[in-house]
Amino acid sequence: MTLRRILPAAVGVALLALLAWGVTSLLERLASRAPETPNAPAAAAPSETPHISATLFYATPEGDALLPARREVPFADGLVAQGRQILTTQFEAPPEPYVSAIPAGTTLRAFYVTAKGDAFVDVSGIAATHPGGSLTELLTVQAIVNAVIANLPAVQRVQILVDGKEVDTIAGHVDIRRPLVRDMSLIRAKETAAQ
Amino acid sequence: MRHTVAVTAAILLLLPALFVQAQGTPPPSPLTLIAREGRRAVPTVMVSGQELIALDEVATIFQVTVAEDAPTGGVTVTYRNRTIVLSSTQPIASAGGRVVTLPAPVTRSGRRLMVPVEFLSRALGPIYDRRIELRRASRLLMVGDVTVPRVGGRIDVVGPPTRATIEISPTVPSTVTVDVGRIIVRIEADALDPAFPPGASGLIDQIRTGDQPNTVAVILDGAAGMPRTTTATADGVTRITIEVPAAGAAPAETTTTAPPPTPPTTSDPPPVIARRQFSLVAIDAGHGGDDIGVRTADGLQEKEITLDVARRLRQRLETRLGVRVIMTREDDRTLSLDERAAIANNNKADVFLSLHVNGALGPGMAGAEIYVLSLDDDGETVRRRSAAEAVALPAVNGGKRIVEVVPWNLAQAAHIDQSVSLATMLEEELRRRVPMSPRAVQRAGMRVLTAANMPAAIVEMAYLTNGDQASKARGDDFRNGVADALYEAVARFRVFADAKLPQ
Numbered sequence: 001m002t003l004r005r006i007l008p009a010a011v012g013v014a015l016l017a018l019l020a021w022g023v024t025s026l027l028e029r030l031a032s033r034a035p036e037t038p039n040a041p042a043a044a045a046p047s048e049t050p051h052i053s054a055t056l057f058y059a060t061p062e063g064d065a066l067l068p069a070r071r072e073v074p075f076a077d078g079l080v081a082q083g084r085q086i087l088t089t090q091f092e093a094p095p096e097p098y099v100s101a102i103p104a105g106t107t108l109r110a111f112y113v114t115a116k117g118d119a120f121v122d123v124s125g126i127a128a129t130h131p132g133g134s135l136t137e138l139l140t141v142q143a144i145v146n147a148v149i150a151n152l153p154a155v156q157r158v159q160i161l162v163d164g165k166e167v168d169t170i171a172g173h174v175d176i177r178r179p180l181v182r183d184m185s186l187i188r189a190k191e192t193a194a195q
Numbered sequence: 196m197r198h199t200v201a202v203t204a205a206i207l208l209l210l211p212a213l214f215v216q217a218q219g220t221p222p223p224s225p226l227t228l229i230a231r232e233g234r235r236a237v238p239t240v241m242v243s244g245q246e247l248i249a250l251d252e253v254a255t256i257f258q259v260t261v262a263e264d265a266p267t268g269g270v271t272v273t274y275r276n277r278t279i280v281l282s283s284t285q286p287i288a289s290a291g292g293r294v295v296t297l298p299a300p301v302t303r304s305g306r307r308l309m310v311p312v313e314f315l316s317r318a319l320g321p322i323y324d325r326r327i328e329l330r331r332a333s334r335l336l337m338v339g340d341v342t343v344p345r346v347g348g349r350i351d352v353v354g355p356p357t358r359a360t361i362e363i364s365p366t367v368p369s370t371v372t373v374d375v376g377r378i379i380v381r382i383e384a385d386a387l388d389p390a391f392p393p394g395a396s397g398l399i400d401q402i403r404t405g406d407q408p409n410t411v412a413v414i415l416d417g418a419a420g421m422p423r424t425t426t427a428t429a430d431g432v433t434r435i436t437i438e439v440p441a442a443g444a445a446p447a448e449t450t451t452t453a454p455p456p457t458p459p460t461t462s463d464p465p466p467v468i469a470r471r472q473f474s475l476v477a478i479d480a481g482h483g484g485d486d487i488g489v490r491t492a493d494g495l496q497e498k499e500i501t502l503d504v505a506r507r508l509r510q511r512l513e514t515r516l517g518v519r520v521i522m523t524r525e526d527d528r529t530l531s532l533d534e535r536a537a538i539a540n541n542n543k544a545d546v547f548l549s550l551h552v553n554g555a556l557g558p559g560m561a562g563a564e565i566y567v568l569s570l571d572d573d574g575e576t577v578r579r580r581s582a583a584e585a586v587a588l589p590a591v592n593g594g595k596r597i598v599e600v601v602p603w604n605l606a607q608a609a610h611i612d613q614s615v616s617l618a619t620m621l622e623e624e625l626r627r628r629v630p631m632s633p634r635a636v637q638r639a640g641m642r643v644l645t646a647a648n649m650p651a652a653i654v655e656m657a658y659l660t661n662g663d664q665a666s667k668a669r670g671d672d673f674r675n676g677v678a679d680a681l682y683e684a685v686a687r688f689r690v691f692a693d694a695k696l697p698q
Contacts, residue, residue, distance in 0.1 A: 063556025063660075099556050132489040132497065133554025134566060134655055138639055168532055168642050172486055173551075173653075175642035185639075 050075040052082070054151045056090045057143040057187070058098035065188035066139055066146070069098060083111045083152055087121060090147045101139035103129040109164065117156040118179045119148050124163050130171040137173045142183050149182040157181050219304070222246055222334075226312065228256065229386045230338040237336060239312055245299050246331070247309040257319060261308065270301050270308055277322040281310065290318040296515050312336075317515060328690060332623050333388045341385040342367055346411055347619060348391040348402035355441040357397030357419075361411060363433040364616055365694055371424045371435060378413040378422060379405055380435060387411070390623065398439040418442050429612055431694075473546075473689040475519045476512055477539035479643065480505035481551040481653075484529025489554035489659045497552040497659060498527065500668055504656065505550055507678035516686055536646035540606065546617065546688060547651035548681060549643050552668065553658045561661045562632030563625045563677075565618045566653040568607045568645060569638035606648035613650035617688050621652060624684040628676040629657065630664075650688070654681065 051072040058067055073089045076082040087108050094100050103126055110122040121144055130140065145158040157179035162170070168177055219240030226237040226246075237256065239248045250261045250272065259274045268283035280289045281301040288295055295318050298311045312329060315336060320327035325339040337343050345364045352358040361380060363369060368383040387409055391402040398419040405412040415422065420440040427434050480502040482488035488497025502524070509520040521542045523535040539547045553564060607614070622635045632655075644651050656677050657664040667673040 059556050061557050062559040064560050101556070131554050131556070131660075132487075133658075133660070134551060134564070134639070134641070134653065135560070136554055136556055139556070172482060172488065172532070173641055173643075175640040175645055177642075180640070 054086050054089070055147075056086070056094075057101070057146050057150075058094045059101040059139050059143075060188065061097055061099055063099060063101075063136060063139065066101065066143055066186050067098065067189055068146075068150070068187060069094070079113055079152060079154055080111060083113065083119065083148060083155075084108060086147060086151050087111060087144070090143065101136070101143040102126065103131070103140070105129050110161075113152075113155060117154055119152070119155040119158045120161055121148065121158055122161040122164055127162060127167075127170055132171045134173045137169070137171045138186060140170060141174050141176060141180065142186055145180045146182055146184070146187070219247060219309075224334050226334050226336055227386075228336045228338060229341050229343060231341060231385070234386065240304075240309070242302075242304075242309070246312045247299075247302070247304075248312050248314070249304075250301070250308040250310060253310070253315070253319070257323065259319070263308065272319070274319070274322055275324070279318045279322060281314075281318075286311075288314070288318040291322045293321065293517070294514070295321070296511075330388060330687070332627055333390070335386065335388055342383075343386045343388050344382065344384050345388045345390065345619075346382065347389075348411070348413075350392060350396040350399060353397040355398055355439070357399050357439045359399055359402065359413065359437045359439075361402070361413070361435040361437070362619075363435070364619075365431045365691065366428050366433045369426070369433060369435070371426060373422060373424065376415050376417075376419075378415070378424060378437060379407075380411040380413070381407075382409050382411070384409050390619075398441065399437075413437060415439060432612055432616060473518070473692045475521060475542060475544045476685055477521050477523065477542065477544035477547045477649075478505045478508055479523040479535045479539070479547065479549040481549055481643075483524050483527055486529055489552055491659050491665050495659060495665055495669060497554075500552050500656070500659075500674070501550040502527070504674050504677050504681075507674055508548075508550075508681050511678055511682040512685060515682065516689070518685075518689070532643045533646060535643055536606075536648075539651075540646070540648045544649055545692060546685060547644075547647040547649050548685070549651070549653045550681075551653055551655045553655040554660045555658055556660075558661055560632070560658045561664050562630045562635070563657060564632045564634060564655040565621050565625075565636045566641050566644070566655070567614045567618045567636065567638050568611065568651070569640055570608055570611065606646050607644050607651060610648070610650050613692070614644075614652055616691060617650045617684070618652045620684040620687045620691070621654060621681065624680040624687070625654075625677070628680045629673065632658075650692070 052075050053070050054073040055068050056071050056073075058069055059065070060067055071089060073082075074085050076085045091100075091102055091106050091108060093104070105128070106126040107124050108121070109124050111119065113119045123144075126140070130137065141160065144160055148158045149155050159166075159179040160170070160176045161167070166177055169175065219242040222239055222241050226239050226248075228235050228237050237248065238252060239246050241247075250270065253259060253272070254261050257274065259272050262271045262273070263269075264271065270281040270283065272279040272281065277291050279291075282288070283301050286297045286300045288297055297313055297317060302309050312331070316327050316329040326337070328337045329335075330337070335343060344367050345362075347362045347364075348359060349362075350357065350359050363382060370381045372379045372381070387404065389404050389411070391404075391411075395401060395416070398416045399413060400416050401412075401414040403412055403414070404410070416439075418441060420442045422437055422439040424438075425436045427436070480498070482498035482501060484498075486498065488501070490496045505522060509522060512518050512520050521538060521544060523538045524530055535549070536547070553560070618636045622631070625631060626635070641653055644653065654677075657668050657673070659665045659668060
């Protein structure tokens, strides 16, 4: 007899609570909607700086190959300025699950392009922290060379300088004394977009 | 009573196993002797991982006499007044007065005296009238002047069109026939030493030994069109390039490159090219001094491993092969890459091996790798022009001596083909002893190789960034395994290089 009296009351209370929650949510949504103005800038733009989509190169988690990845790079006016932006982004830590083939702490000192289409990438801090090994050094060199040539059609060859000087190698293996051409031998799979 | 029965049963069960242990088990495939007179199977047994041959079999095959010296336990093998003395306690033998090492001493199995099969090439070979060469990887024992080229196959491009290359080394005459669904390569030789890739790839189902003797069959996929083959010979190696388009693609032709034109004869005496046999190996222990190379978190260093393995390899080459060895460094010192190549060049080494241990960004990479120099456009130009830029200088005997003019920093360009052959031998011998990377042989612009004026390769023994490999790299088993593999590869390359010398 008691149960018969309590059960309808409990159901009634639950229904009232549900109704109250629904009304509250609806009012909050209406209150938070932005006013529609036809001349507002595109809501999707994350910042005011225009960007280009560039192909950068990162190592697989195992470090056995390079993967091309599309990334947003700040737009810059001119070949050299754009090259600097591409390399600066390439040197930054990549998004998951990529691994950078360029040691942390590597910085771009200078970037310039000759009339013959040879680009010079002058870096600093790359040798001190390089983990070594022929394969890893190949990945490092190819990531830099390919990042420039893949995105700047005017560049045919890339020479890497360290602290403003020509050097034999970065970590004792790969010859970087001369300008290098694009090398896709360690590139695996197709390009994917990386955020 | 019940215990007695159980023990008796256990003994009865174990007896066959003990018998097999004593007598050995047959190897996975028999050893085949190849000579002008024909071929035959050579019975051997495997005991504790060691392949042994009975000395009475050796006596039958090679007409030697075997005598046992009971007081000392030693064994004497005599061939035409030349003797080999084997020790029963040490893995060494004296062959014609020269000490050679063997993997194990002579042992007794029942009434038979057993020696490691390496006895044939290392101890009997030096005193025998005819050449004895053992190729354990391909299970061949070659006696006398027989032609047994190495025939390798690889898929270069999966395609379509699928591209494959068959390499015959050293060069011997061959013919290529395109048949329905297959390509047959007939090779004029006494036997073949084949190494083909397993399985299908692209429009090629299989590359295998043909059904007829001394043939190679390339089996095409059902979707394959008419293939094109091109044969070219360079630096003692014949390369048959096969391109298989998809069905419906335009048919292609089969061509054979003509041999290079004979230079016009002149009244000058013919050039003199000194015959110089393979005699000096340059071993470069990678890194050193301030340059540590790859290191593990607990302090294992690449520079220490490379020097240790270099020393082990030197000991093997000097004592077993009888060649001289020059080391780029014998202690923990810093050396530039040019200094390393210069040491090899100035001593006129016949081969240059640079030893390294690899590192990867992740812990999963494992296995040994071999690097051969890849050439850029400048290097290719040097390679093409190296013969043309040879200069003939007057020699003392009135003839002329050929001197090659090659830029110092591109010296390796003229030796690339032989370096590739060296890399193939290194890969085959390493694969028998240590894990190999999926990309076992690679071409890359490696700095230390560019200035080496002789066949040269970099050997990356393992990945120190892999926990299991780093653990093994600390031990003698791994380091001896690598040294053994490199020794065997150099021994094979010496035969290959000497065969290419002008007679």
